[in-house]
Amino acid sequence: GFFVLFCFVFSLFKVRGPPPAGSVKQRPAKHTAFRKFYERGDFPIAVQHECVGNKIAWKVEIEELDYHYFLPLFFDGLCETEFPYEFFARQGVHDLLEHGGNKILPVVPQLIIPIKNALNLRNRQVLCTTLKVIQHLVVSAEMVGEALVPYYRQILPVLNIFKHMNVNLGDGIEYSQQKRENIGVLIQETLELFERYGGENAYINIKYMIPTYWSC
Amino acid sequence: KMPKVSEVTTKADIKPKSMHRAKIWSDVVENLYRFQQAGYRDEVEYKQVKQVDQVECWPETGFVKKLQRRDNTFYYYNRQRECEDKDVRKVKIYVY
Numbered sequence: 546g547f548f549v550l551f552c553f554v555f556s557l558f559k560v561r562g563p564p565p566a567g568s569v570k571q572r573p574a575k576h577t578a579f580r581k582f583y584e585r586g587d588f589p590i591a592v593q594h595e596c597v598g599n600k601i602a603w604k605v606e607i608e609e610l611d612y613h614y615f616l617p618l619f620f621d622g623l624c625e626t627e628f629p630y631e632f633f634a635r636q637g638v639h640d641l642l643e644h645g646g647n648k649i650l651p652v653v654p655q656l657i658i659p660i661k662n663a664l665n666l667r668n669r670q671v672l673c674t675t676l677k678v679i680q681h682l683v684v685s686a687e688m689v690g691e692a693l694v695p696y697y698r699q700i701l702p703v704l705n706i707f708k709h710m711n712v713n714l715g716d717g718i719e720y721s722q723q724k725r726e727n728i729g730v731l732i733q734e735t736l737e738l739f740e741r742y743g744g745e746n747a748y749i750n751i752k753y754m755i756p757t758y759w760s761c
Numbered sequence: 762k763m764p765k766v767s768e769v770t771t772k773a774d775i776k777p778k779s780m781h782r783a784k785i786w787s788d789v790v791e792n793l794y795r796f797q798q799a800g801y802r803d804e805v806e807y808k809q810v811k812q813v814d815q816v817e818c819w820p821e822t823g824f825v826k827k828l829q830r831r832d833n834t835f836y837y838y839n840r841q842r843e844c845e846d847k848d849v850r851k852v853k854i855y856v857y
Contacts, residue, residue: 644837
């Protein structure tokens, strides 16, 4: 009798769980400073369409560029998802990091906000691109990995949310791993690079922000 | 004076005798791919057109690092291989 009464009362006042927090929900992207500067013609770049693939042509030699001005601007463009902004930002960042040498290290603190903004969008495509850019940044020059350690608390929280985004297909083939688009794998690679290039304090700082991470 | 003019003409007119397509990737094919992406046949034509003695290369791999196109914009290339297997067939090898 009491049990039946309890079920009846329970069905009247249904206890609902908490609403979804939306931690993995995409945020709307705003127009970036990169887009504004590109449309004004402030960037010394032009896209060349060749039969063997697209490449970015620089009107000015990269060695002559002021990295304090251009590198954060290009990183800001990582939030873009439309052509040609997304292509120019991605390829431009790649060229600047590949050929920057010792000009990259002094600019690292200015790159943190653009990286954080890109990760906070929670957009899958932007996440993949940004993680690959971070991996390139870590290995681009000496001491960059160690310079990033104080900023782990700004970059790693979003990675903690998406770290377990791996698909369990049983014995199926996960093609996104081959194409380097699997977010879980990319995050694991990025964390391992942080640990390898971050010096002595890297692991403990990573572990503080991502408790489920294990040393590589 | 005549020998100097003829010498200059000869240098500017170095043209290949034949051409064939690459079949497998190698360091030479990789560099040819990079020159052809920038709009040149190969290193010989690049040095003729741009009037340079040396081409900037990556010290670790020996691959071309930077080229100036005919419109004076610059192409930058990666330290590692860029020419994928599917693009090897498009690379032209010139024989002088």
